[in-house]
Amino acid sequence: xxxxxxxxxxxxxxxxxxxxxxxxxxVLIDTGMPGKAEDVVKALAQLGMxxxxxxxxxxTHQDVDHIGNAKALKEASxxxxxxxxxxxxxxHGETRAQGIRGVISRLMRVDRPTVDRSYEAGQVIGGMEVLxxxxxxxxxxxxxxxxxxxxxxxxxxxxxxxxxxxTFLAWNKPLLDRSIRDVGMREFAWVCPAHGEPVARGNLWxxxxxx
Numbered sequence: 001x002x003x004x005x006x007x008x009x010x011x012x013x014x015x016x017x018x019x020x021x022x023x024x025x026x027v028l029i030d031t032g033m034p035g036k037a038e039d040v041v042k043a044l045a046q047l048g049m050x051x052x053x054x055x056x057x058x059x060t061h062q063d064v065d066h067i068g069n070a071k072a073l074k075e076a077s078x079x080x081x082x083x084x085x086x087x088x089x090x091x092h093g094e095t096r097a098q099g100i101r102g103v104i105s106r107l108m109r110v111d112r113p114t115v116d117r118s119y120e121a122g123q124v125i126g127g128m129e130v131l132x133x134x135x136x137x138x139x140x141x142x143x144x145x146x147x148x149x150x151x152x153x154x155x156x157x158x159x160x161x162x163x164x165x166x167t168f169l170a171w172n173k174p175l176l177d178r179s180i181r182d183v184g185m186r187e188f189a190w191v192c193p194a195h196g197e198p199v200a201r202g203n204l205w206x207x208x209x210x211x
Contacts, residue, residue, distance in 0.1 A: 003198050004190060007148050008047065012039040016065035016194050020044070021145055023127035025055035028079070029143060029150045030194060034068035034110045041076065051077040056126050059083040059115075060152030061140040062090035062097065064108045066194065071113035082125065084132075085118040086139030100168060101137075133183050135176025136165045147189040149201075154179060155208070157196030162204040180208055 001009045008020040013032040018040060021027045026049065031040070041051055054077040059067055061084065070091075074081045089095035090105075093112045097105050119130045119141060128150070131142040136153045143150040153165045154176075170176045184205045191205070192198040 003192065004146075004148060007145065007190070007192070008043075009192070009198060010040060010043045012036070012043055016068075017192070019150055019192055020047070021126065021128065021150075022047075023145060025126040026053050027056045027058060027126040027128065028054055028073065029058050030060055030066040030152065031057065031069040031073055033065045034108060037069035037072035037076070040069060040073060051079075053077075054079040057081045058125065058128070058143060059087070059091065060142065060150070060194070061137045062087040063101070063137070063153065064105055064110045066152070067091055067113065068108075068110050071111040074113055081113055081116045082119060083115045084139030084141050086134075087137060088115050088118060090137075091115055101171075131183055131186065133179040135170055135172050135174075135179045137171050140179075142183055144186060144188060147187070149183070149186070149188040149191050151183075151191055151193045153194055154183060155191065156193050157191070157199050160197075160199055162191060162199065162208055164208055180205075184208075 001011055006022045010018040016032045018032045019029040057079045083091055121132045123130045128143040128145045133140050133142045133154045142154055156163050167173055191201055
């Protein structure tokens, strides 16, 4: 589904959405739950694309429902795999997450990818600006493409409303709240989260921060 010019939602990845950006270069945002790489490949084919057309795969953070197909898709595409520096030890499996995140990562087996490059704040990749947005995890980032925010797990949506990422999954709740305020200072018209349907921003962001 094309949400706005050049921004495609891969509907088969509902539950942990993946987005395809066809801007300066073809870029995939996150990779969804493990075992669904073929669904991404099929979605690309529906757009007349092959995996090898991808230039970059951008991971917003370490969680298994975001890195689940990164290894398979990187191998199939040859794309450069990017991730936040603080997240890379967890993505590689060198450091084990704590608490509920650690339990989830042990229950959901994932083929660990090798990250090629890490982000710098404000870096632009394929027309997307990297926005540090820690709190859900230590190194979580959002990506801003034109008037579209690829939000990762900073926020979720339900019934057309925006909500902060669940507190029980937050690495640092005050930092998560601050990231929501900081990202909200940027201009964008669309919010595309991993969990929940994309929404027009309108005044929804202000509703989260007026507390």
